[in-house]
Amino acid sequence: MDNQSFRDVLDAFLQAWEKSSLTELERYISTEYEAREVRDGEMEAFGYAESIEGWRQGFDFVKGKGAAWEIREVAVIPMKEDEVMAVLFATIVLDSKPMETGNLFFDTFKNEDYNWKLVRSYIETGVERGLARGTDLKLGL
Numbered sequence: 001m002d003n004q005s006f007r008d009v010l011d012a013f014l015q016a017w018e019k020s021s022l023t024e025l026e027r028y029i030s031t032e033y034e035a036r037e038v039r040d041g042e043m044e045a046f047g048y049a050e051s052i053e054g055w056r057q058g059f060d061f062v063k064g065k066g067a068a069w070e071i072r073e074v075a076v077i078p079m080k081e082d083e084v085m086a087v088l089f090a091t092i093v094l095d096s097k098p099m100e101t102g103n104l105f106f107d108t109f110k111n112e113d114y115n116w117k118l119v120r121s122y123i124e125t126g127v128e129r130g131l132a133r134g135t136d137l138k139l140g141l
Contacts, residue, residue, distance in 0.1 A: 006084050006109065009116040010076070017090070018069050020059035026052065030110070030117035037123040051121075067094045074104070082111040083119075091129055101126045 009028060016024035033048040046054075062069060074087040086109065091102030106122040 005114075006111070006116050009109065010073075010084075010086055013118070014071055014073075014088075017071060020062050020069070022052070022055055022059055025055060028109075028116070028118055030112070030119045033117075033119060033121075035121040035123060037121075037125060039125045062092060065094055067092050069093070070098050070102075079108065084109050084116075089127065089129075098129060100129055102129055103127065 013025065013028045016028070029048065029051065031048050033051055035046050035051060037044050037046070061067070070091050070093050072089040074089055075085075077085045077087070079085050086105075086107045088105040088107060089102055090105065091099045093099075104124040104127045107118055108120045109116045110119045112119075
């Protein structure tokens with residue numbers, strides 16, 4: 001596995017997210033993307049089109065409120081030769097104050113034809129900010 005190419009893609013993905021740039025972020029999401037999200041105990045499955053719409057709504061909210069993203073890398077875990085999971089915690093900072101809760105993302109990226117793409121996610125919403133501290137777990141990267 002080419003650790004540096006994945007690290008470069010993850011950094012670019014996070015920068016696009018922090019800038020609320022859907023155009024840039026879309027480059028890193030596979031059109032075959034599949035996700036599961038748990039919100040208030042209910043699980044919902046969705047794909048690429050719904051994901052892009054969700055990102056658009058989130059980015060519009062952040063831009064419209066003059067807010068910012070706080071994104072924390074909790075762990076990066078190699079899964080297979082061509083797959084890596086990034087565990088990320090994200091919340092919104094509004095009026096210089098981070099929200100009390102955020103979302104915990106378990107994002108799996110796959111190297112397809114020399115391009116790392118986000119292929120699947122499991123997302124827990126409403127996670128308390130103070131509980132998603134992270135670890136020193138960064139295996140192989």
